[in-house]
Amino acid sequence: MRPYLAAAIQMTSIPDLASNLQQAEEWIDFAVRQGCELVTLPENFAFMGPEAEKTRLAQEISDRAEEFLGKMAQRYQVFVLGGGYPVPDRQGRVYNTAALYDPEGKEIARYRKIHLFDVNLPDGNTYRESSTVVSGDELVTCEQERLGILGLSVCYDVRFPELYRSLVDRGAQILLIPAAFTAYTGRDHWQILLQCRAIENTCYVIAPAQVGNHYERRQCHGHAMILDPWGAILADAGGEKPGVAIAEIDPDRLQSVRRQMPSLQHRRLACAVIP
Template sequence: MGRFTAACVQMTTGIDPQTNLETATRLIERAARAGAQFIATPEMTGCMNINAGDRRATIYEQSEDPLLKAFQNLATDLKVTLLIGSLAFKADNDERMANRSCLISSEGSLIATYDKIHMFDVEVGDGQTYRESSTYRPGERAVLAETPHATLGLSICYDLRFPHLYRQLAQNGAQILTCPAAFTKVTGEAHWHTLLRARAIETGSYVIAPAQSGVHEDGRETFGHSLVTDPWGQIVAESTVYGEDVILAEIDTAEVAAVRGRIPSLSKEQPFTISKK
């Protein structure tokens, strides 16, 4: 652990998984050639399809998923740690799917998986109503993962609006918080930068947030602006490209300890009660 180069891959994922695999592979290879040792892709790397019926026809059990196997082989070939922001898998004993991050070692093994806990059930004012819980089963556990680079706390997209998740991850050892996302254009313009910087400031952690960007085949439009913030809440890398992109950032985990030493809020909580008058 110490210093390393991280990359965010930004995509405009479409409907066909094989085409998306080819795009993601090209961008991951680009990041590796630029020197990245840790590379993260956005939520729904494998497919963006608002039609749940069509989407279910293209998913597999995790152990049989061809995209995951391809990404495991890619991580091995490139000798990088690879976070696939999320893929959709069949969920045990549920008609719904799992929206799952997959963290892959440079040897191709699965270090950890994380199922998105908070479902995007909202009306944001862009002409669409989102009911993610009708398609995806929410996860029930937070996940910390050890890598050669740092201890990661995993999350996905809408989780970003629930600060207690990130605080508990940091209090239990996370140095870097990952938040692969597919923020809508409306919510991204309003809240993306503020929320990511707030999570970094509150926890004294790096935040790595690869994002979907652009107009997708299924009609949705996502905000993009993949970015990396440091533990002080400063943006150290950001994509200003509308569509596909790769950004890189130098990470120094010593900064996490330094910032938490300056403002030790994680260890200074005081118990309190709420009095309603």
């Protein structure tokens, strides 16, 4: 692992697959022109619409999203993370899936979101992700000589610190947290949760995000971010419009913070690892 630039892309995806992929390609192109070697897309990058419609179109979304990710990674010779898209199962539901592709256009890691967003918010919005989505059950890390050891997750996972501690137990140095965080919860919790996951695990955090109005009452917080292992915000795409947060991932900084704050070596309680 050597220093490299990473990008956390911020999108306003809508219920239009072609439009979303075009938007994603434009931001990937921009990030690569800035020198980024790892480009990450948010949850629902390919399609952001009502759950029933997303499930109905899941096979098409999945096929086109995966073709797109492989093509972008190979064309631009970078690593590309698709932060969340529906992959159908055999029972008519889907897995909320994040996939990482290498510069040859090959998939090298696949994560199925473990924690599903079933919440009644005070703003009147109700979310029942489990009505259409099947929970995953595997932790996923991916070691790459150029990038270090990446730990994969998606959105609501960020509220469950035991998941990230388990990823660190498997060697994770960079935590990927693509999201479509609601505007209501994001304004109070998003930044704090990202900083907590960075600080307590002394890891870099790369968190691409959705922003703005997507359909009907669905509005996302934005603030795609990259944070260092001290919890410092290195880049923030803001909360108003699509954009990209770009920052350097530096292995020397990672090791320096872990020497200065060796909390991972001082643990006294066993960590529950998900099989």
